[in-house]
Amino acid sequence: MMVEKLNAIPGVSCRMPGGAFYAFPDISELIGKQAGEYIIHGSDALSAYLLEEARVAVVPGSGFGADRYIRLSYATSREQILQGLERMDAAIRKLE
Secondary structure (H helix, E strand, C coil): HHHHHHHHHCCCECCHHHHHECCCCCCCHCCCCEEEEEEEEHHHHHHHHHHHHHHCCEEECHHHHHCCCCEEEECCCCHHHHHHHHHHHHHHHHCC
């Protein structure tokens, strides 16, 4: 469900995880976009933007040597995942 919802967000692409309980979506298409003072230079900037704009905490891929990715956990309720992804989707759609 999470991968399906992530793939429906413009500029986000996610493969089905092979294990654990994390999704690792590619955010390459969002690099260079901006909303207000936020310019998305990489995963750190997108993570800060999502925390501020959508109240969604994600882990920047830069810490894993993959700055064009973010990491999200799906070890929570379906309801919380859906709420977070809806807020994330709305925030990302504000990027131009």
